[in-house]
Amino acid sequence: MSRPLTRGRKLALYATLGCALALSTCSPRPSALQRVFTSEHLRVAMVESPTTCYNAADGPAGFECDLLKGLTQRLGVALDLHFVASTQGALELLQAGKVDLAAGGIAVGAAPSAITSAAQLRFTQAFQNVVLQLVYRADRTAPSSLDKLNGEVRVVGGSGSAALLEKLAGEHAKLQWSTTQELSEEDLLDEVAEGDADYTIASSTLIAIEQRYYPSLRVAFDVSPPQPVAWALRGDTDKALYLATQSYLDKLGATELARLQDRYFGHVIEFDYQGVERFSEDIARRLPRYRQDFLNAAGQYGLDWRVLAAIGYQESHWDPEATSRTGVRGLMMLTENTAASLNVTDRQNPAQSIIGGARYFAQILKLLPEQIKEPERTWFALAAYNQGISHLEDARQLVAASGGDPDRWLDVRNALPLLSRPQWFTQTKAGYARGREAVNFVSNVRNYYDILSWLSNNNPVQAAMPATLASQ
Numbered sequence: 325m326s327r328p329l330t331r332g333r334k335l336a337l338y339a340t341l342g343c344a345l346a347l348s349t350c351s352p353r354p355s356a357l358q359r360v361f362t363s364e365h366l367r368v369a370m371v372e373s374p375t376t377c378y379n380a381a382d383g384p385a386g387f388e389c390d391l392l393k394g395l396t397q398r399l400g401v402a403l404d405l406h407f408v409a410s411t412q413g414a415l416e417l418l419q420a421g422k423v424d425l426a427a428g429g430i431a432v433g434a435a436p437s438a439i440t441s442a443a444q445l446r447f448t449q450a451f452q453n454v455v456l457q458l459v460y461r462a463d464r465t466a467p468s469s470l471d472k473l474n475g476e477v478r479v480v481g482g483s484g485s486a487a488l489l490e491k492l493a494g495e496h497a498k499l500q501w502s503t504t505q506e507l508s509e510e511d512l513l514d515e516v517a518e519g520d521a522d523y524t525i526a527s528s529t530l531i532a533i534e535q536r537y538y539p540s541l542r543v544a545f546d547v548s549p550p551q552p553v554a555w556a557l558r559g560d561t562d563k564a565l566y567l568a569t570q571s572y573l574d575k576l577g578a579t580e581l582a583r584l585q586d587r588y589f590g591h592v593i594e595f596d597y598q599g600v601e602r603f604s605e606d607i608a609r610r611l612p613r614y615r616q617d618f619l620n621a622a623g624q625y626g627l628d629w630r631v632l633a634a635i636g637y638q639e640s641h642w643d644p645e646a647t648s649r650t651g652v653r654g655l656m657m658l659t660e661n662t663a664a665s666l667n668v669t670d671r672q673n674p675a676q677s678i679i680g681g682a683r684y685f686a687q688i689l690k691l692l693p694e695q696i697k698e699p700e701r702t703w704f705a706l707a708a709y710n711q712g713i714s715h716l717e718d719a720r721q722l723v724a725a726s727g728g729d730p731d732r733w734l735d736v737r738n739a740l741p742l743l744s745r746p747q748w749f750t751q752t753k754a755g756y757a758r759g760r761e762a763v764n765f766v767s768n769v770r771n772y773y774d775i776l777s778w779l780s781n782n783n784p785v786q787a788a789m790p791a792t793l794a795s796q
Contacts, residue, residue, distance in 0.1 A: 371428025412482025475522025
């Protein structure tokens, strides 16, 4: 991340991006960038969503929120968010001059025509691609096209989905669709899952997230090609703020952007709805027997009980008598040597197994280098829980040797599968390891954690897992 701008650098940037753009003259009216510097706030209209930004317990969180925090840090100003329900709402605030930038899953070219014709827009470079997809409930017949729907498509008014349907309506005479201003895309997905709506259209990223909570949701087909997602600024003002924003995105770079995307979405796309259905059943059937044991162990070691429960489910599906072919046993699947080191005398006693697993996980967290920060610290610890900290360290060394960042999960995640290949594991201290298994382990635990958090909080959950935060 680039360093914040000092006052002197701000003035220099403004002079370069503002007056220089006017060539021989400078407008006497303050520019958008100058207003941002003077007020020390960047005003952003944000379409609230789990895939963009939302109000979490400790403040705004989400993929685009993190991007914007980086931008405001670069500019040396505060982030002033104005949450709205739709793309149209965000662009209307931008058009009225009430915000400096519109954000929140805004697809370039999918803005409502009434807005784009009334105000010219400048879009930044794209930082994500999404596909709009038609969603139905699993117990309905899967439609093959918009002409063969057996019901109505309901979408959020002023959204990219509504703008797309406006364009497609003339090509599909039988298409029935309506809009709502009272519900969000999440609400509509919930209605489809509950059978209260026939169909809806939403972004592929949001659908993948929501399918973990509503396993009855199914994707029928793509309604759009991949669409670039970017931020919008007014096009009828000077370019100084636009160029400053572009400069930030350029300096961010593809590698840092990929790491940020992986933080929020990397584990989601690898999950399947069959697994969600079984997990949902086991939450009702098995978890109540062991929930208090998870709470007790988490409280003793300063962990989040949902992290421990997610580990336990990935290891044994909460079966205290589970045994692997290698002799690993119990709800937390401890080896005999590990159990002995943790003073666990009966691995098939669920309370002992859970407290032993919690102690082991807490030990791993403490052993990791201090420079590895949350949430990635938890993901590193999960990989080590699965394959051992020595193999994790081998993967980190391979990353460092190749010029990557050994303290970033995305880099280490890509290196872990190499530990099963002779040309790589022969270069390591600990030797062969099932590195791909560790990657899948982390991905699944993150998904289980998200679902448990969603059920316990009943709100959008942050994909990051603060393992040191105890939650009751």
